[in-house]
Amino acid sequence: MNNPKYTMIIQWSEEDNCYVVGFSDFPGQQWxxxxxxxxxxxxxxxxxxxxLIEDYQIAGETLPVPKTYYDQVA
Structure with a gap:
């Protein structure tokens, strides 16, 4: 992977009793x-x-544009 700039969210889940991981730049399933x-x-x-990136490329889909810090605070 060539240094993708996608956001990875890691959050503790009391319900699942583990850390869950999501990628807010990609639509669909939250975790x-x-x-x-x-x-x-x-x-x-x-x-x-x-x-996930490989699947997008195999399917010929355009990868989402990664959000930046400035996109989120603006």
Whole structure:
């Protein structure tokens, strides 16, 4: 993966008793993976992001434009 600039959100879920991971730049399912530790959630998130980008490319779909810090505070 060539340094994608997508936002990865990691949040504790009391309901699931684990960290859940989502990618707000991609439409669809809010949470895409999880981890029992923060480190595991990060690792799983990176793996899922790589697969998500690959799926878009295989399907010939245009990748979403990553939001930037300035997009979110403006």
């Amino acid at each position: 895409r993976t999880h981890g029992n530790s923060y480190t595991e959630a990060v690792s799983n998130g990176v793996e899922v992001l790589e697969l």
